[in-house]
Amino acid sequence: MRKFKLNSDQKELEPTQEQILRYKNFNSLSENHKKLTKRPKKPLYKDPKMFLFIILIGLIALLLFS
Amino acid sequence: MFSKRKNKIVYSESELIELSKSNQQHFGALYEKYFDTIFRFVFKRLGGDEAVSGDLTQQTFMKAMVNIQKYEDRGFPFSSWLFRIAQNEVNLYFRSQKTNKTVDVNENQLKSVLEEMDSSSNMSMENQEKLIQCINNLEPDQMDLIELRFFQEMSFKEIADIYDISEANAKMRIYRLLEKIQKNWNK
Numbered sequence: 001m002r003k004f005k006l007n008s009d010q011k012e013l014e015p016t017q018e019q020i021l022r023y024k025n026f027n028s029l030s031e032n033h034k035k036l037t038k039r040p041k042k043p044l045y046k047d048p049k050m051f052l053f054i055i056l057i058g059l060i061a062l063l064l065f066s
Numbered sequence: 067m068f069s070k071r072k073n074k075i076v077y078s079e080s081e082l083i084e085l086s087k088s089n090q091q092h093f094g095a096l097y098e099k100y101f102d103t104i105f106r107f108v109f110k111r112l113g114g115d116e117a118v119s120g121d122l123t124q125q126t127f128m129k130a131m132v133n134i135q136k137y138e139d140r141g142f143p144f145s146s147w148l149f150r151i152a153q154n155e156v157n158l159y160f161r162s163q164k165t166n167k168t169v170d171v172n173e174n175q176l177k178s179v180l181e182e183m184d185s186s187s188n189m190s191m192e193n194q195e196k197l198i199q200c201i202n203n204l205e206p207d208q209m210d211l212i213e214l215r216f217f218q219e220m221s222f223k224e225i226a227d228i229y230d231i232s233e234a235n236a237k238m239r240i241y242r243l244l245e246k247i248q249k250n251w252n253k
Contacts (some may be wrong), residue, residue: 001167001206002169003167005198006170006194007177008172013113032124
Protein backbone atom coordinates (compact mmCIF):
# COMPACT_ATOMS: atom_id res chain seq x y z
CA MET A 1 0.00 0.00 0.00
CA ARG A 2 1.08 3.55 -0.59
CA LYS A 3 0.11 6.90 0.83
CA PHE A 4 0.94 10.36 -0.42
CA LYS A 5 2.70 12.76 1.88
CA LEU A 6 3.19 16.48 1.57
CA ASN A 7 6.77 17.45 0.87
CA SER A 8 7.33 21.07 1.80
CA ASP A 9 10.59 21.03 -0.14
CA GLN A 10 9.60 22.36 -3.57
CA LYS A 11 12.10 20.29 -5.53
CA GLU A 12 10.74 18.15 -8.37
CA LEU A 13 11.54 14.49 -7.97
CA GLU A 14 13.84 13.68 -10.88
CA PRO A 15 16.58 11.05 -11.06
CA THR A 16 19.99 12.22 -12.25
CA GLN A 17 21.53 10.83 -15.43
CA GLU A 18 24.14 9.13 -13.25
CA GLN A 19 21.44 7.31 -11.28
CA ILE A 20 19.78 6.14 -14.49
CA LEU A 21 23.01 4.90 -16.03
CA ARG A 22 23.83 2.93 -12.88
CA TYR A 23 20.93 0.59 -13.62
CA LYS A 24 20.93 0.62 -17.41
CA ASN A 25 22.47 -2.64 -18.52
CA PHE A 26 21.11 -4.48 -21.51
CA ASN A 27 23.73 -7.23 -21.33
CA SER A 28 22.60 -8.30 -17.88
CA LEU A 29 18.96 -8.18 -18.99
CA SER A 30 19.80 -10.26 -22.03
CA GLU A 31 21.70 -12.81 -19.90
CA ASN A 32 18.82 -13.09 -17.44
CA HIS A 33 16.42 -13.50 -20.31
CA LYS A 34 18.53 -16.31 -21.74
CA LYS A 35 18.59 -18.08 -18.37
CA LEU A 36 14.85 -17.65 -18.01
CA THR A 37 13.92 -18.91 -21.44
CA LYS A 38 16.69 -21.51 -21.91
CA ARG A 39 15.35 -24.92 -22.83
CA PRO A 40 17.07 -27.95 -21.30
CA LYS A 41 19.68 -29.28 -23.70
CA LYS A 42 18.80 -32.87 -23.08
CA PRO A 43 15.20 -33.99 -23.59
CA LEU A 44 13.65 -35.34 -20.39
CA TYR A 45 13.14 -38.85 -21.79
CA LYS A 46 16.89 -39.20 -22.51
CA ASP A 47 17.70 -38.91 -18.81
CA PRO A 48 17.55 -42.53 -17.43
CA LYS A 49 16.05 -41.43 -14.11
CA MET A 50 13.42 -39.25 -15.78
CA PHE A 51 12.73 -42.03 -18.30
CA LEU A 52 11.94 -44.44 -15.47
CA PHE A 53 9.85 -41.80 -13.74
CA ILE A 54 7.81 -41.16 -16.89
CA ILE A 55 7.31 -44.94 -17.36
CA LEU A 56 6.18 -45.20 -13.74
CA ILE A 57 3.70 -42.34 -14.12
CA GLY A 58 2.42 -43.96 -17.32
CA LEU A 59 1.95 -47.33 -15.58
CA ILE A 60 0.13 -45.76 -12.64
CA ALA A 61 -2.13 -43.87 -15.02
CA LEU A 62 -2.78 -47.11 -16.95
CA LEU A 63 -3.62 -48.99 -13.76
CA LEU A 64 -5.89 -46.24 -12.52
CA PHE A 65 -7.86 -45.78 -15.70
CA SER A 66 -8.00 -49.33 -17.00
CA MET B 67 38.64 5.74 -50.62
CA PHE B 68 39.44 2.06 -50.25
CA SER B 69 38.25 1.69 -46.72
CA LYS B 70 35.21 -0.43 -46.27
CA ARG B 71 32.48 1.33 -44.44
CA LYS B 72 29.74 -0.68 -42.91
CA ASN B 73 26.38 0.90 -43.50
CA LYS B 74 24.43 0.67 -40.32
CA ILE B 75 20.80 -0.03 -41.08
CA VAL B 76 18.44 2.21 -39.22
CA TYR B 77 15.19 0.48 -38.42
CA SER B 78 11.92 2.13 -37.58
CA GLU B 79 10.31 1.35 -34.24
CA SER B 80 7.71 -0.99 -35.72
CA GLU B 81 10.46 -2.84 -37.63
CA LEU B 82 12.48 -3.17 -34.42
CA ILE B 83 9.47 -4.63 -32.61
CA GLU B 84 8.94 -7.16 -35.38
CA LEU B 85 12.65 -8.04 -35.46
CA SER B 86 12.70 -8.43 -31.65
CA LYS B 87 10.06 -11.13 -31.94
CA SER B 88 12.53 -13.35 -33.80
CA ASN B 89 15.85 -12.09 -32.43
CA GLN B 90 16.02 -10.73 -28.89
CA GLN B 91 19.19 -8.73 -29.62
CA HIS B 92 17.10 -6.23 -31.58
CA PHE B 93 15.23 -5.50 -28.37
CA GLY B 94 18.39 -3.69 -27.23
CA ALA B 95 17.57 -0.65 -29.37
CA LEU B 96 14.11 -0.41 -27.81
CA TYR B 97 15.68 -0.81 -24.37
CA GLU B 98 18.13 2.02 -25.07
CA LYS B 99 15.36 4.25 -26.32
CA TYR B 100 12.90 3.79 -23.48
CA PHE B 101 14.94 2.88 -20.40
CA ASP B 102 15.35 6.48 -19.18
CA THR B 103 11.65 7.29 -19.59
CA ILE B 104 10.50 4.17 -17.75
CA PHE B 105 13.10 4.64 -15.01
CA ARG B 106 11.91 8.23 -14.44
CA PHE B 107 8.30 7.06 -14.33
CA VAL B 108 9.02 4.32 -11.77
CA PHE B 109 11.35 6.57 -9.76
CA LYS B 110 8.63 9.21 -9.36
CA ARG B 111 6.00 6.64 -8.51
CA LEU B 112 8.22 5.20 -5.80
CA GLY B 113 8.97 8.58 -4.33
CA GLY B 114 12.65 8.46 -5.30
CA ASP B 115 13.70 4.97 -4.20
CA GLU B 116 16.61 4.53 -6.59
CA ALA B 117 17.51 0.88 -5.98
CA VAL B 118 13.94 -0.40 -6.20
CA SER B 119 13.34 1.78 -9.28
CA GLY B 120 16.32 0.15 -10.97
CA ASP B 121 15.06 -3.35 -10.14
CA LEU B 122 11.50 -2.67 -11.22
CA THR B 123 12.61 -1.02 -14.46
CA GLN B 124 14.75 -4.05 -15.32
CA GLN B 125 11.83 -6.29 -14.39
CA THR B 126 9.57 -4.24 -16.68
CA PHE B 127 11.90 -4.72 -19.63
CA MET B 128 12.33 -8.39 -18.82
CA LYS B 129 8.56 -8.88 -18.96
CA ALA B 130 8.37 -6.84 -22.16
CA MET B 131 11.13 -8.97 -23.71
CA VAL B 132 9.47 -12.24 -22.71
CA ASN B 133 6.05 -11.10 -23.95
CA ILE B 134 7.10 -9.20 -27.06
CA GLN B 135 5.62 -12.03 -29.17
CA LYS B 136 2.19 -11.11 -27.83
CA TYR B 137 2.57 -7.42 -28.60
CA GLU B 138 0.15 -6.16 -31.21
CA ASP B 139 0.33 -2.73 -32.75
CA ARG B 140 -3.15 -1.34 -32.16
CA GLY B 141 -2.28 2.23 -32.96
CA PHE B 142 -0.99 3.08 -29.48
CA PRO B 143 2.67 4.02 -29.01
CA PHE B 144 4.98 1.21 -27.90
CA SER B 145 5.87 3.25 -24.83
CA SER B 146 2.27 3.02 -23.54
CA TRP B 147 2.65 -0.78 -23.47
CA LEU B 148 5.86 -0.38 -21.45
CA PHE B 149 4.18 2.12 -19.12
CA ARG B 150 1.37 -0.37 -18.54
CA ILE B 151 3.84 -3.11 -17.58
CA ALA B 152 5.76 -0.69 -15.34
CA GLN B 153 2.52 0.45 -13.73
CA ASN B 154 1.64 -3.16 -12.92
CA GLU B 155 5.11 -3.86 -11.56
CA VAL B 156 4.94 -0.85 -9.25
CA ASN B 157 1.45 -1.82 -8.06
CA LEU B 158 2.61 -5.37 -7.38
CA TYR B 159 5.53 -3.96 -5.42
CA PHE B 160 3.25 -1.73 -3.33
CA ARG B 161 0.93 -4.66 -2.64
CA SER B 162 3.84 -6.85 -1.56
CA GLN B 163 4.93 -4.30 1.06
CA LYS B 164 3.54 -4.97 4.50
CA THR B 165 3.96 -1.40 5.64
CA ASN B 166 2.58 1.69 3.95
CA LYS B 167 5.02 3.32 1.56
CA THR B 168 4.89 7.08 1.44
CA VAL B 169 5.31 9.00 -1.79
CA ASP B 170 6.16 12.69 -1.56
CA VAL B 171 4.13 15.27 -3.44
CA ASN B 172 4.88 18.97 -3.47
CA GLU B 173 2.74 22.07 -3.35
CA ASN B 174 2.80 22.68 -7.11
CA GLN B 175 1.45 19.22 -7.83
CA LEU B 176 -1.35 19.71 -5.31
CA LYS B 177 -2.06 23.12 -6.78
CA SER B 178 -2.79 21.54 -10.16
CA VAL B 179 -5.33 19.18 -8.53
CA LEU B 180 -7.00 22.08 -6.75
CA GLU B 181 -7.08 24.18 -9.93
CA GLU B 182 -8.70 21.36 -11.87
CA MET B 183 -11.26 20.93 -9.08
CA ASP B 184 -12.22 24.52 -9.68
CA SER B 185 -11.97 25.13 -6.01
CA SER B 186 -11.81 28.61 -4.59
CA SER B 187 -9.86 27.35 -1.57
CA ASN B 188 -6.40 28.75 -1.07
CA MET B 189 -3.32 26.58 -0.75
CA SER B 190 -2.83 26.91 2.96
CA MET B 191 -0.88 24.18 4.72
CA GLU B 192 -4.10 22.94 6.28
CA ASN B 193 -5.85 22.71 2.90
CA GLN B 194 -2.91 20.88 1.37
CA GLU B 195 -2.99 18.30 4.15
CA LYS B 196 -6.77 17.98 3.74
CA LEU B 197 -6.42 17.45 -0.02
CA ILE B 198 -3.76 14.77 0.50
CA GLN B 199 -6.06 13.07 2.98
CA CYS B 200 -8.89 13.07 0.39
CA ILE B 201 -6.58 11.55 -2.25
CA ASN B 202 -5.28 8.94 0.20
CA ASN B 203 -8.86 7.87 0.90
CA LEU B 204 -9.37 6.87 -2.75
CA GLU B 205 -9.09 3.28 -4.00
CA PRO B 206 -5.57 2.33 -5.20
CA ASP B 207 -6.61 2.27 -8.88
CA GLN B 208 -8.23 5.68 -8.49
CA MET B 209 -5.09 7.01 -6.86
CA ASP B 210 -3.16 5.74 -9.88
CA LEU B 211 -5.21 7.91 -12.22
CA ILE B 212 -4.77 11.01 -10.09
CA GLU B 213 -1.08 10.31 -9.82
CA LEU B 214 -0.59 9.84 -13.55
CA ARG B 215 -2.48 13.01 -14.41
CA PHE B 216 -1.31 15.42 -11.73
CA PHE B 217 1.88 14.05 -10.19
CA GLN B 218 3.42 12.45 -13.27
CA GLU B 219 1.90 15.25 -15.40
CA MET B 220 0.75 12.96 -18.19
CA SER B 221 -1.68 14.10 -20.86
CA PHE B 222 -5.14 12.55 -21.17
CA LYS B 223 -3.96 10.96 -24.40
CA GLU B 224 -0.98 9.27 -22.68
CA ILE B 225 -3.20 8.01 -19.85
CA ALA B 226 -5.74 6.74 -22.37
CA ASP B 227 -2.99 4.86 -24.22
CA ILE B 228 -1.76 3.19 -21.02
CA TYR B 229 -5.23 2.04 -20.03
CA ASP B 230 -6.20 1.14 -23.60
CA ILE B 231 -9.25 3.43 -23.44
CA SER B 232 -10.37 6.49 -25.39
CA GLU B 233 -9.13 9.94 -24.48
CA ALA B 234 -12.70 11.01 -23.68
CA ASN B 235 -13.05 8.06 -21.31
CA ALA B 236 -9.80 8.94 -19.54
CA LYS B 237 -11.00 12.54 -19.15
CA MET B 238 -14.35 11.40 -17.81
CA ARG B 239 -12.76 9.03 -15.25
CA ILE B 240 -10.44 11.73 -13.96
CA TYR B 241 -13.15 14.38 -13.71
CA ARG B 242 -15.39 11.95 -11.84
CA LEU B 243 -12.57 11.35 -9.40
CA LEU B 244 -12.09 15.07 -8.96
CA GLU B 245 -15.80 15.35 -8.19
CA LYS B 246 -15.40 12.59 -5.62
CA ILE B 247 -12.44 14.38 -4.05
CA GLN B 248 -14.44 17.61 -4.05
CA LYS B 249 -17.33 15.83 -2.29
CA ASN B 250 -15.01 14.46 0.39
CA TRP B 251 -13.40 17.86 0.67
CA ASN B 252 -16.74 19.54 1.40
CA LYS B 253 -17.76 16.98 4.03
